[in-house]
Amino acid sequence: MNNDVGARLITRRPLPYLLLLMVLVPLFTKAQSQLSPQAKVSLITVGPGDELYSSFGHSALWIYDPVYQLDRAYSYGTFSFQEGNFYVKFLRGTLPYTISVNPLMPQFYYWQQENRSVKEQELNLSLPEKQRLYDFLETNLLPQNREYQYKFFYDNCSTRLADAVKAAMGDRLIFPGYVHETLSFRQWIDRYAYEQKPWSDFGMDLAIGSPSDEVATPEQATFLPDNLSAAFADAKIQTDSLEVPLVMDTRELYTATPEVERGWLTPKIFFWVLAVLIAAFTIWQIKTERLNFVLDKILFTVVGLTGWLILGLWFGTNHGVTEWNWDILWAFPLWVPIVFMFSKTKKPAWFSWYLIAYGVMLLAATGNLLKHNYVLIPILLILVLRVYYLNNSLEKIPSS
Template structure:
């Protein structure tokens, strides 16, 4: 009798275990990596998690990169670091159709998870998708669509996930250099990013920190291993290309800051030479120049003080684009010049020189196109300082 009970119990346990195994094996879980698009918000690529039910055919993609363009005060919230992204779920076909429409390549890495790990990851994603959990405070460098995907896998696997960074190419890159890789040919966007973000971007990113960019998540997954639940195995079981489009040839475009700022420098050099010959100050150009720099300085100061984005702090672009330049532009239009204006011009000259020093010493890397503007700033502050009281002002 006892023997029959033992056999029956073993048969029941084996049956339950077999059903659990079958349930887990019906899932295939993959990392999807999408190439960059032509818009600034899509220029860094994208990551998603695909969950395919091999039994029912249900095929969905979990997407942590969803945001609402129509949200109230969208621009202010984004600039202030107060914009929430959220996890969304779409069908695989719909997800791929969007990237097919925009001619963006998509690659898939099927993950080599065991049965329990698959179930744990699905439960993790389903829990994240609950209405009270799906929104999160977006941080471009440390909490975005790519890092959320990586962290989901890391949370489920724990210490069993080993990033094999020893085989990675030993190339140290700063956060700014990593961004430049993606937006180098989007010159105005690249300039805007460099103006908005400060010196914290100029430290080298660790291999884990590089994974704020989807292409580095893809590379890290290809190197990673799973250990401790049996024989060591690669995290990625197999890879395939879903959509393959030829990458567009990069170009700066006809209108870019590199040549435009050099034209500005040549114009101001000519105005300075002509003014010196005729003993005149063509301050109308200075009003426009310092006014624009002052407005840029006001925006950078607002980001430094009011934004919750850590990367906007300690932005030494403010040495040359100082908010006080806006006051100088207004004062230059007045008939009478106060004595403090000369002191301010000397202060502005010293600050511009300091910006060059900061750049040379590597304390902050400025956008390369800014060099002619810095030369103009040094030239005009020096020229106005010595001649403001002597030469005739012409607006």
């Protein structure tokens, strides 16, 4: 949901967009202290894009005043690639995000070129409420206020817009949140990434822990822009005598064209094929009594390094959703360095007990399958097969 449009316009399509922004920004972004009665406020919802950062869509609040030629689309999903130690901060969850403002049309053309649907929902706010919302956003835009600690599930470019509208409308707003479905945070992510970006989905499933398996409340579910849009469509305004819809008009500004089918090599196919090949190789090794641990050295090195990565995300980051990650049961970090402690001629005296303990952990890891990516099934089968082979083979080698 990150939407650093300015940075990407400059880096991906430099000259035309840079010139366009240089011309339009001074003309259309001059802030006014007061809005006219003709001003309108809209929620802009942008569909998912091809890049990982745009997989879940984007939201912005657009305030347009034809009298003062005011054109300001406010986004809370902006970050800068020029930030010092960018990738370290991004991985640790300490990368600062900010609110930014730009005219809508340059952004709209950018989204259109990326083939992302764009929808406008004009809000039925009174003039005082529009003014309060405008003042709220402009106050947030001040240098001392614009930066905030981004939390993907709990405090992001979508949830901040709902907070802004609530602050402007107070008790008049009846906002139940997204009430059409009840899913966990992980299930919501899977819905967006599983089909279109299966490898990214697999990686995210590995990275996030137990907090992501909590069921999102209707309000928490609005961390996704599409859900926020649906929640706004359901929201009401309490007047003296009746309730009226928050959204007074909806316009589809651009509808994305269907994408071509994506590559066939998904994690599910890859790991099932790998499981079949390793099963055949393991059976051949056992029947021919071959002692060769090259495959195990490679396999459990990858497993161990994955475990250290999970451990780093658990204790070394500030995301809040990478803690209590039980994938560490199968991706056990201590395989590195333990995998280098045995060979065809020697093994540690305690290694058999280690294999038994790891087998128990693999059994415990199957409990994760009910709420996790089912790609774990072939992965666990591979690990069970190789632990069985190791246990049988190393029994013939004297302890050191």
